[in-house]
Amino acid sequence: MWKKNKFFESIGLKSFNKTDMKECLDKGYFNAKGLKSKSGKVYDAKLVMKITDQYVDWQMYFK
Numbered sequence: 001m002w003k004k005n006k007f008f009e010s011i012g013l014k015s016f017n018k019t020d021m022k023e024c025l026d027k028g029y030f031n032a033k034g035l036k037s038k039s040g041k042v043y044d045a046k047l048v049m050k051i052t053d054q055y056v057d058w059q060m061y062f063k
Contacts, residue, residue, distance in 0.1 A: 007058055011045075012036030024049050 008016055012035045023030040029048040036042055043062065050057040 011060075012042075 005013075005016060008014070011032075013032055020030045020032075024047075029046050031044065032047050033044045034042055035045055046061040046063075048059045048061065050059060
């Protein structure tokens with residue numbers, strides 16, 4: 001896992017810190033707040049980590 005990730009940057013999450021990583025490894029997800037859409041709207045989402053053979057994929061769930 002990298003602290004900087006193109007997917008995270010595209011949704012406005014600038015960094016992925018140790019607390020987020022620990023929560024993600026323990027639960028399989030973490031809650032991200034203050035994300036921004038391409039149109040500039042701010043939203044919150046649950047980011048779920050899916051591990052495939054070679055990659056880590058992310059899915060977003062909204063309340």
